[in-house]
Amino acid sequence: MRVRCPVRLAGLLTVAAVALPTCSSSSDAPTSPSGPVQSAIVNLLDSNTFSPSTVTIVPGGTVTFVNLGGEHNVTADDGSFRCANGCDGSGGNGTPATNGWSVTITFPNVGSVPYNCEVHVGEGMTGTVIVQ
Numbered sequence: 001m002r003v004r005c006p007v008r009l010a011g012l013l014t015v016a017a018v019a020l021p022t023c024s025s026s027s028d029a030p031t032s033p034s035g036p037v038q039s040a041i042v043n044l045l046d047s048n049t050f051s052p053s054t055v056t057i058v059p060g061g062t063v064t065f066v067n068l069g070g071e072h073n074v075t076a077d078d079g080s081f082r083c084a085n086g087c088d089g090s091g092g093n094g095t096p097a098t099n100g101w102s103v104t105i106t107f108p109n110v111g112s113v114p115y116n117c118e119v120h121v122g123e124g125m126t127g128t129v130i131v132q
């Protein structure tokens with residue numbers, strides 16, 4: 001009689017092992033960690049780089065730019081925003097500044113928004129916000 005127990009358990013384990021991959025593949029779990037996020041943070045570094053230089057957010061999502069060192073601002077290539085201590089045209093001042101400013105920008109529309117730092121664009125201090 002005791003011999004049948006291990007046999008039954010082995011059968012259950014086989015069922016469980018078969019069922020698990022079905023569960024995980026139907027949830028599409030791998031796409032959410034690398035997909036667009038609601039809010040992203042981009043640091044402006046003393047090395048004159050945006051980090052990370054590319055972020056992907058959902059429509060209506062936000063990117064917060066944080067100046068961790070150096071004289072920087074963040075300016076859309078198409079001129080749609082120019083920000084540092086706040087944004088030009090929104091009660092702020094987009095002139096490049098050395099203080100530890102941070103600014104949060106909302107991106108309502110799907111598309112790709114390239115931007116740069118006016119001071120260091122010549123050194124390649126550029127980035128892109130992808131909205132999808």
Ligand SMILES: [Cu+2]
Pocket residue numbers: 048070071072073117118119120121125
């Ligand atoms: Cu800069």
